[in-house]
Structure formats: structure tokens, C-alpha cells
Amino acid sequence: MSKKSDAYFKDIPMKPYDLLKEGLIVLSIITVIVIILAAVFSSPDYPTVRGEDVAKRQPIAYLRTSANTLGGFSGIQTYGPPYTKNYDNAQRVFGIAPANLPGVTIPINAEVDFVLKPLERVAVLNKGVDSALKTYKSATPAQQQVWLKNYLIALDKATVVNGEVRVPGGNFGPVATMMNGMLNLGKAGLLEGALESNPRLPYSLNPTRSLLFFQDDVYVSVADSLDMLSGQWGLVHETGNYPGAWWLWPYVFFYQISPFNTSPNADLQVGLIMLALFLILIFLPVIPVLNRIPRGLGIYRIIWRDWYARSREIHEFEPRRKAG
Amino acid sequence: MNLTQSARDYLTRNLTYEDALPTQMPVYVNSVAYLFGVSALSALGLLVLTGVVMSLFGPDWYHVSNVGHFFNSLHFWSVQIFFFAIVLHLLTKFSIAGWRDGRWKTWVVGLLILGVAILTGLTGFLSQTNWDSQWISVQAKDAMNALGVGAFFNTMNTGQVLTLHVIVLPLVVTALVGLHLFFIRSDGSIKPIPRKRAR
Numbered sequence: 001m002s003k004k005s006d007a008y009f010k011d012i013p014m015k016p017y018d019l020l021k022e023g024l025i026v027l028s029i030i031t032v033i034v035i036i037l038a039a040v041f042s043s044p045d046y047p048t049v050r051g052e053d054v055a056k057r058q059p060i061a062y063l064r065t066s067a068n069t070l071g072g073f074s075g076i077q078t079y080g081p082p083y084t085k086n087y088d089n090a091q092r093v094f095g096i097a098p099a100n101l102p103g104v105t106i107p108i109n110a111e112v113d114f115v116l117k118p119l120e121r122v123a124v125l126n127k128g129v130d131s132a133l134k135t136y137k138s139a140t141p142a143q144q145q146v147w148l149k150n151y152l153i154a155l156d157k158a159t160v161v162n163g164e165v166r167v168p169g170g171n172f173g174p175v176a177t178m179m180n181g182m183l184n185l186g187k188a189g190l191l192e193g194a195l196e197s198n199p200r201l202p203y204s205l206n207p208t209r210s211l212l213f214f215q216d217d218v219y220v221s222v223a224d225s226l227d228m229l230s231g232q233w234g235l236v237h238e239t240g241n242y243p244g245a246w247w248l249w250p251y252v253f254f255y256q257i258s259p260f261n262t263s264p265n266a267d268l269q270v271g272l273i274m275l276a277l278f279l280i281l282i283f284l285p286v287i288p289v290l291n292r293i294p295r296g297l298g299i300y301r302i303i304w305r306d307w308y309a310r311s312r313e314i315h316e317f318e319p320r321r322k323a324g
Numbered sequence: 325m326n327l328t329q330s331a332r333d334y335l336t337r338n339l340t341y342e343d344a345l346p347t348q349m350p351v352y353v354n355s356v357a358y359l360f361g362v363s364a365l366s367a368l369g370l371l372v373l374t375g376v377v378m379s380l381f382g383p384d385w386y387h388v389s390n391v392g393h394f395f396n397s398l399h400f401w402s403v404q405i406f407f408f409a410i411v412l413h414l415l416t417k418f419s420i421a422g423w424r425d426g427r428w429k430t431w432v433v434g435l436l437i438l439g440v441a442i443l444t445g446l447t448g449f450l451s452q453t454n455w456d457s458q459w460i461s462v463q464a465k466d467a468m469n470a471l472g473v474g475a476f477f478n479t480m481n482t483g484q485v486l487t488l489h490v491i492v493l494p495l496v497v498t499a500l501v502g503l504h505l506f507f508i509r510s511d512g513s514i515k516p517i518p519r520k521r522a523r
Contacts, residue, residue: 005343005512008425009350012515017349023362030366034405038397045387045396046455082475091470098472105475205483212480215462223459230463238449238456242400245445247407267470282435285423295517299419304516307352311519 046239049222054214055186059165060158061218066182067155067175068216070115071148075216076108083108083212091268098268106208114213115182118194122181129181132174139173147173230255250277338510346509353513360413361508367406368501372494374399379490383453403445410438422514430507437500444497447489450479457482 054062068074080089082105090097116133123130136144151172158167165183167176185191192210220229228234235252238244254260254270263269284290294300301308377395378386386392414434416422423431449460461479468474478484 004338004510005340008512008515013351014348015351015354017346017353019346022359023366026359026362027366027369030363030405031370034367034370034398034401037401037404038394041397041401042393043397043400044454044456045393045452048453048455048458079469082469082478099469099474101472102475106478205486206478206481208478208480211458211462219459219462222455226455228459234463235460243404244456245442245449247411247442247445265470267467271467271471278435278439282432284418285428285431291421291423294419294421297419300421300517301519303355303357303416303420304352306354307516308519310351 041242044238044240044242046226049214049219050189051186051191051210051214052189054218055183055191056163058218058221059160059163059183060155061221062186063158063165063179063183064152064155065214065216065218066115066179067148067152069110069213070175070178071145071152072111073152074110074114076114076212077110082106091265093265093268093272108209108212110212113197113209114195115178117197118185118191119178119181121190121194122185126181126184128177132177132181135174136178143173147171147175151175151179231261250274339506343509343512350513350515352516357412357416357419358513360409360416364406364409364413365501367402367409368497370402371399371406372498374402375490375494383451383486387453403448407441407445410441414438420514421517424517425511425514427507427511427514430504430511433500433504433507437497437504440493440496440500444489444493446479447485447493450485451482451489453482461485 051062054065065074069077072078076083078084078086078089080086081099081103084107085104087097087100090099116137119129119133123133136147139147150170151167154168154170154172158165160166182191185194191213192207195209195213196204196207197209198204198206223229223234224232226239228237228239230252233249233252233256236244236246236249251270251274254273255266260266260270280287280290374395378392378399381389381392386396417431417434446460446464450457450464464479465474468477468479
């Protein structure tokens with residue numbers, strides 16, 4: 001051993017040991033356990049929720065998402081950095097909003113990127129949508145809002161008959177035609193392709209826009225049905241009864257309690273708390289009181305019970321020997 | 325200055341062959357609690373092995389192949405065992421105040437491993453290209469964005485999270501584990517906390 005080791009273990013009795021054998025035995029046991037778990041329980045692989053699925057199974061939700069986005073009512077429209085310039089909406093603690101420092105790095109104009117641009121692609125194939133799009137673009141913003149609000153109100157009373165959405169009549173201008181164009185885009189399975197605008201197509205490794213499109217009501221609805229919402233401790237389990245990132249339960253825990261469960265700045269608050277807890281753990285060795293907790297808990301007495309028993313025997317033996 | 329000589333001298337002082345591959349151990353190293361670290365290491369080995377196999381066949385493989393899905397299951401359960409073992413290992417080292425006698429370096433590096441492993445796990449969940457990935461990516465983005473990290477790390481950018489998961493983060497974890505093991509073998513197993521003598 002090195003001089004350092006020799007000095008540290010001086011007067012400590014040693015026993016024979018085989019590091020590699022112990023390692024191989026443990027590796028074998030862990031391998032067997034993993035193989036058994038994989039063979040018996042398999043692993044989760046719940047299918048993706050595609051635009052086509054939503055358009056065919058929940059067409060009204062699809063239309064509402066499209067109309068809300070076009071009207072500027074979706075969450076992403078005013079999200080703030082890194083997507084939009086709504087700096088006031090960034091989460092903050094003590095007046096500081098870390099998201100505002102790097103600013104907008106993934107610019108998204110939801111109205112244009114999520115609805116108008118995809119519809120421009122539909123317009124190439126559908127003259128009706130082309131005409132509706134031109135009418136919409138030439139109207140004043142106030143007129144556009146009137147059409148959209150009327151459409152969204154009517155959509156609340158819409159029904160689905162034989163797979164077709166029937167919206168009560170109203171003053172929708174070109175909006176109904178445009179929304180039907182969006183719906184047909186989804187039914188054709190082309191929504192995600194239309195949302196992508198990667199100049200390097202056909203290579204597409206970044207589905208950010210497709211994921212953001214349905215993030216509000218549709219994804220929340222699916223997650224709710226699978227018990228995966230934040231209030232359902234969604235992070236710590238996957239679909240079905242499979243365990244997820246259960247090691248994050250302290251993180252998820254804070255989202256369940258006041259004031260974080262209702263705070264608009266909860267993500268930043270909880271994130272900073274976890275960062276602080278991690279730093280406390282890192283510096284635990286030099287934090288007074290906290291670094292004495294193990295001695296108070298006394299669990300070490302169980303781990304080293306053989307050593308303490310051995311020490312006690314020697315300790316008890318030595319005085320008798322001296323006395324004798 | 326001869327760098328090779330300096331490196332050799334450093335190793336001689338800090339990690340001899342006997343330190344690195346010990347054939348004897350202090351008698352107080354005699355508890356199942358000492359096996360949690362090597363259990364985590366074993367699970368990490370399985371993670372790398374199954375991850376390499378999955379990388380060879382591409383990210384879609386496990387969705388369409390039964391063999392691929394089985395390897396995904398091996399990877400999935402290795403993750404669960406890895407974190408189970410690493411949490412037990414952390415609790416054990418906390419319980420014995422394993423940072424004493426200059427071993428704070430080992431403690432700090434161990435926690436850094438946990439931190440990077442959590443990030444590796446997150447990118448793994450995001451790389452699954454299934455519903456879980458969809459949901460976790462739009463949820464996790466809010467946390468990243470709030471902290472200002474989202475500007476550089478986009479949880480919805482599959483290309484970014486996949487390359488982080490299969491290359492960058494495993495390299496960091498492996499390097500940190502190497503450093504952790506170096507400190508462990510160099511310093512040796514920490515002595516038991518001295519007990520107050522009974523009066």
C-alpha cells in the first residue's frame with residue numbers, strides 16, 4: 001500500500017479480500033435481477049399523441065386549439081422568454097427573472113407559425129382555403145377577433161356526427177373554412193410536417209413546434225386520463241404502473257404544498273429550493289450541526305456493529321488483563 | 325519538469341497497485357451496506373452495455389422490434405436499480421459521515437455524479453419518442469425556462485437531448501465515477517466513528 005494508506009490503517013486489523021471477485025458476484029446478481037424484471041414486467045412505451053389522432057378522435061378539441069392559437073389565446077402566445085418577448089410573464093423571485101437574461105432564443109409567433117403558415121401549405125392544394133386565408137389577412141385585427149370569438153363560442157355547442165364536426169351557424173367570416181382546413185391537415189396526418197420549417201428538411205430532429213401546439217388542453221387531457229399531472233405526482237411514475245423518476249420525489253413534493261401549488265412562479269421557486277438543498281448536501285461536511293446529524297442518528301452503530309462488538313470485547317478484556 | 329515522472333510520483337504517493345486492487349480490507353468493512361456502491365456501479369455497467377446495443381440499432385428500434393423492446397426494458401430496469409442503489413449508497417455514506425478524515429472530495433464527487441445522473445435520466449425519458457417523452461418535455465421545459473436554462477437546453481429538441489443522453493452525459497458520469505473510484509481506492513475505507521466509552 002501507499003505510505004498514506006499504511007499510515008491511515010496502522011493498528012487496524014486487516015482481513016483477506018478479493019475486490020474483483022466481489023465486484024463480479026454483485027454484477028452477476030444485479031444482471032440477473034435486471035433480466036428478471038425486464039422479462040416479467042417489460043417497459044412502458046405508450047404511443048405518441050399525433051395531430052392525426054387528435055383530429056380524428058377529438059376534432060372539437062383540435063379545432064379549439066387551432067382557433068385559440070390563431071386568436072392569440074394559447075399559453076405559448078404570451079409565454080415570455082425563450083419563446084416570446086413578453087418579459088413581464090417570465091417567472092421571478094425577488095424581482096429577478098433568470099429567463100430574461102438570455103432572452104428570446106427560440107422565437108415563436110404562434111399565430112403565424114402554428115396556424116397561418118400551415119394553412120398557406122393547405123392553400124396550395126385547396127382554393128377555398130386560399131381564398132379564406134386572403135380574406136382573413138386583409139381584414140382588420142378587430143374584425144379577425146370578432147370572427148374568432150364568434151367561432152369559439154359556437155364551437156362550445158358543436159357536435160360530432162359520423163366523424164364530422166357540426167358547428168352552429170354564425171358570423172365567422174373565413175374562419176370556419178380556415179379551421180376546417182387545419183382539421184383536414186390533421187386528419188391527413190400532415191400537421192406535424194406543416195409545423196416544421198427546418199431549412200435542413202428532410203432532416204428534422206427538433207419537433208419543438210409540434211409539441212408546443214397541443215401542450216395546453218389536449219396534452220393536459222391525455223395526461224389527466226393517465227394520472228400524469230403534476231398534482232398526481234406525474235413525474236415520479238410513467239404510464240401504467242411503471243415507476244418513473246421516483247428519485248425526484250422531493251422535487252415533486254414541493255409542487256404539492258402551499259404556496260408552491262398555486263404560485264405562478266412555482267417552477268423558479270422550487271428549482272431554486274432544490275438547488276439550495278443540493279448545495280447544502282455538497283457542503284454538508286463543513287456545515288456545523290448538520291455534519292453531526294449522523295452521530296445523532298446512530299445508524300452507523302448498525303453498520304459497524306461487528307467492529308464495536310469486537311472493540312468492546314478487547315476493551316473489556318484489557319482492564320482484566322491489567323488487573324490480573 | 326518531467327510530467328511523466330511527476331504523474332508516476334503522484335500515483336506512487338496516492339494509488340499503488342495494492343490500493344487500486346486490494347487483497348486485504350480493514351475488518352470493520354463487514355456489512356451489506358458496503359455493497360450499494362458496487363451495485364450502482366454494476367447497474368451503470370449494464371446501462372452502458374444496453375445503451376450501446378440500442379445505439380447500434382437506432383432510436384426507433386425498440387418501438388418496432390421485440391428484441392429491441394427487451395433491450396429497452398433491460399435499460400429501463402437498470403436505471404431503476406441504478407438510482408435505487410445510488411440512493412442507498414448516499415444514505416449509507418451520510419449515516420457513517422463518510423466525509424471525515426479528508427474524504428470530503430469523495431462525497432462531493434459522489435453528489436456531482438447523482439446530479440449528472442439525474443440529468444442523464446431526464447434526457448433518457450425525453451429520448452424515448454413516445455407519449456411519456458411528449459408529456460415530460462412540455463412539462464420539464466417550464467422548469468428549465470424559469471431557471472433561464474431553457475434558452476440553451478430545449479427539452480423538446482429531440483436531437484439535442486438524444487445526443488446529450490447517449491454521448492455527452494454518459495461521458496461526464498463515467499469520468500466522475502472514475503474520479504470517485506480513484507478517491508475511494510486512494511484513501512481507503514473510512515474508519516468507524518469513535519464511540520464514547522461506557523462509564
